[in-house]
Amino acid sequence: MAEDRLIQRMILALRNRATSVSTLRLGVGDDAAVVAAHPHSDWVVSSDAFLEGVHFWADTHPAHSVGYKALARATSDLAAMGATPRFYLLTLALPPRRVGRWLDEFLSGLREAAGLFKMTLAGGDTTRNPKVFISMTVIGETAPGRAIRRTGARPGDLIYVTGALGAAELGLRLLKNSSRRAMKTSLPLKAHLYPKIHLRWGMWLAQNRVTSAMIDVSDGLSTDLGHLCAASAVGARLRADQIPCVPTPRGKPNPLELALNGGEDYQLLFTVRPNNLKRLRRAPRFAELSEIGRIVAHRQLTLVRADGTEKRLVPRGWDPFRPK
Amino acid sequence: MAEDRLIQRMILALRNRATSVSTLRLGVGDDAAVVAAHPHSDWVVSSDAFLEGVHFWADTHPAHSVGYKALARATSDLAAMGATPRFYLLTLALPPRRVGRWLDEFLSGLREAAGLFKMTLAGGDTTRNPKVFISMTVIGETAPGRAIRRTGARPGDLIYVTGALGAAELGLRLLKNSSRRAMKTSLPLKAHLYPKIHLRWGMWLAQNRVTSAMIDVSDGLSTDLGHLCAASAVGARLRADQIPCVPTPRGKPNPLELALNGGEDYQLLFTVRPNNLKRLRRAPRFAELSEIGRIVAHRQLTLVRADGTEKRLVPRGWDPFRPK
Numbered sequence: 001m002a003e004d005r006l007i008q009r010m011i012l013a014l015r016n017r018a019t020s021v022s023t024l025r026l027g028v029g030d031d032a033a034v035v036a037a038h039p040h041s042d043w044v045v046s047s048d049a050f051l052e053g054v055h056f057w058a059d060t061h062p063a064h065s066v067g068y069k070a071l072a073r074a075t076s077d078l079a080a081m082g083a084t085p086r087f088y089l090l091t092l093a094l095p096p097r098r099v100g101r102w103l104d105e106f107l108s109g110l111r112e113a114a115g116l117f118k119m120t121l122a123g124g125d126t127t128r129n130p131k132v133f134i135s136m137t138v139i140g141e142t143a144p145g146r147a148i149r150r151t152g153a154r155p156g157d158l159i160y161v162t163g164a165l166g167a168a169e170l171g172l173r174l175l176k177n178s179s180r181r182a183m184k185t186s187l188p189l190k191a192h193l194y195p196k197i198h199l200r201w202g203m204w205l206a207q208n209r210v211t212s213a214m215i216d217v218s219d220g221l222s223t224d225l226g227h228l229c230a231a232s233a234v235g236a237r238l239r240a241d242q243i244p245c246v247p248t249p250r251g252k253p254n255p256l257e258l259a260l261n262g263g264e265d266y267q268l269l270f271t272v273r274p275n276n277l278k279r280l281r282r283a284p285r286f287a288e289l290s291e292i293g294r295i296v297a298h299r300q301l302t303l304v305r306a307d308g309t310e311k312r313l314v315p316r317g318w319d320p321f322r323p324k
Numbered sequence: 325m326a327e328d329r330l331i332q333r334m335i336l337a338l339r340n341r342a343t344s345v346s347t348l349r350l351g352v353g354d355d356a357a358v359v360a361a362h363p364h365s366d367w368v369v370s371s372d373a374f375l376e377g378v379h380f381w382a383d384t385h386p387a388h389s390v391g392y393k394a395l396a397r398a399t400s401d402l403a404a405m406g407a408t409p410r411f412y413l414l415t416l417a418l419p420p421r422r423v424g425r426w427l428d429e430f431l432s433g434l435r436e437a438a439g440l441f442k443m444t445l446a447g448g449d450t451t452r453n454p455k456v457f458i459s460m461t462v463i464g465e466t467a468p469g470r471a472i473r474r475t476g477a478r479p480g481d482l483i484y485v486t487g488a489l490g491a492a493e494l495g496l497r498l499l500k501n502s503s504r505r506a507m508k509t510s511l512p513l514k515a516h517l518y519p520k521i522h523l524r525w526g527m528w529l530a531q532n533r534v535t536s537a538m539i540d541v542s543d544g545l546s547t548d549l550g551h552l553c554a555a556s557a558v559g560a561r562l563r564a565d566q567i568p569c570v571p572t573p574r575g576k577p578n579p580l581e582l583a584l585n586g587g588e589d590y591q592l593l594f595t596v597r598p599n600n601l602k603r604l605r606r607a608p609r610f611a612e613l614s615e616i617g618r619i620v621a622h623r624q625l626t627l628v629r630a631d632g633t634e635k636r637l638v639p640r641g642w643d644p645f646r647p648k
Binding site for chain 1: 330331333334335337338356357359367369370371372373375377378379411413414415416417423427428431432434435438445446447448449450451452453454455457459461463
């Protein structure tokens with residue numbers, strides 16, 4: 001059973017009426033949930049699991065990077081809603097052999113990320129486990145009603161991405177195959193260990209009401225564009241030659257494959273109505289963006305190559321439940 | 325390293341200034357954190373980890389009970405702050421063999437608890453793991469400034485508990501030793517599998533400003549009274565014959581030992597200034613309470629037996645990091 005279907009099953013089984021004075025504006029199924037907590041702001045909340053043996057290897061990944069990335073991954077879901085991050089809650093399960101230096105370095109990396117994103121620890125829990133298990137809950141804010149959902153894309157909307165795709169997957173492969181020394185200077189390795197998240201872009205897009213839908217590319221473009229299109233009940237046509245790929249030595253692995261199916265880049269993927277393009281072009285860092293395709297009514301993802309040939313794009317990004 | 329020291333280390337390593345428009349009223353170190361989100365209410369947030377092999381055994385504990393208890397445990401921390409529960413976020417890691425019937429029953433138990441506590445799913449994450457790993461984040465509300473902390477106990481305050489202690493630990497022992505059939509009708513077993521949490525007491529105490537400090541007894545009276553006293557920089561004298569214990573067959577295991585050191589009863593333990601006693605006696609269910617001792621200035625826990633002899637009380641409740 002794939003992760004998406006598992007999540008759908010859980011949402012259906014647990015569905016009930018919102019029971020609160022604080023209205024639940026948007027429930028599960030997006031990057032984060034939105035709660036109308038305050039007359040001047042909505043709260044945006046999300047949880048993310050990060051596991052040794054599934055998402056990282058404690059003998060391969062430096063503990064400092066694990067701490068940084070644990071918060072960065074979760075907070076990227078706030079970026080994808082256009083929210084300003086505020087608080088985090090950490091559940092950390094550790095084997096006894098990791099409570100010494102490993103934990104110090106983990107906490108140092110986490111502290112660095114919290115400083116960078118301006119977030120404050122608001123709670124947590126610790127326990128023991130044979131492997132390191134991290135669950136991070138993040139809380140952010142947006143102006144009322146301004147959180148950007150996955151559901152608003154319409155046929156004719158243009159598709160944008162904030163930067164190059166595939167770097168983190170390339171870094172992961174380098175980490176698995178290379179010597180430690182060779183990797184230190186590698187940009188892809190940095191993209192994998194210390195992913196940049198796009199909070200400023202998210203906030204700018206929310207404040208300026210430019211986008212119709214947004215998601216962060218955590219599981220790979222083919223998978224996350226699939227999520228956005230499924231939530232909006234639309235399809236998409238991507239232009240292969242417009243997708244910003246990272247170069248690879250002698251073209252191996254194939255840069256386009258990496259960009260389509262590699263995970264953990266945490267770029268923002270968003271759609272814009274043609275009549276909002278003028279506003280988007282006024283963005284201070286518009287030049288960073290790539291326009292990579294267009295939303296269509298037919299609910300299918302299509303990749304259009306430079307020579308005009310087409311193929312159907314199947315989600316092949318990260319899924320922890322997919323048989324290997 | 326004990327869990328308490330590990331948590332202290334994490335809090336120190338991750339401490340920074342609250343960086344938000346929404347002031348963080350109370351940070352980590354209590355049952356939950358409190359955020360001033362709204363002019364008419366504070367938000368109370370907490371996370372709790374619940375693991376196969378540490379907190380439950382998937383072959384012994386029914387999946388339905390695991391689902392119920394996952395939310396009940398976490399929400400008891402909201403009860404201990406006097407908060408009204410609103411939302412929960414679930415991180416669930418599962419081995420592939422648990423995604424069938426086990427997951428259905430887990431979700432059914434969770435749904436039952438969410439209905440009972442009037443809580444709505446606001447997000448979550450799933451992934452695979454060799455064992456079941458649950459991290460639950462809960463969000464509740466109190467009137468501004470009314471959340472009850474652990475820090476307000478003063479010498480002379482009286483110590484109360486909402487009900488009997490030791491039942492859940494007795495139930496756990498029955499579960500480990502008895503045949504399944506014999507256990508079905510057992511009240512201690514029910515206390516272990518479907519713990520009652522004391523939300524109404526928590527809310528009443530917060531609304532009526534009766535208590536000076538409060539905690540839920542999740543790790544055992546000796547440990548949790550220790551937490552409350554440490555947070556308030558005080559000590560306590562407990563009267564052994566006033567502690568409400570559950571009866572055991574032929575007095576084995578010793579009921580007082582169970583009450584002092586058995587975990588997971590989720591009773592509320594709170595302190596009351598003598599001049600607030602009149603108000604406490606007006607509580608609709610005052611008869612449920614037991615007065616078990618008194619707060620003292622000397623920072624030590626003392627158990628006073630019925631014959632007047634005394635012994636120092638050492639925390640011997642649940643600690644996942646304590647060597648066995």
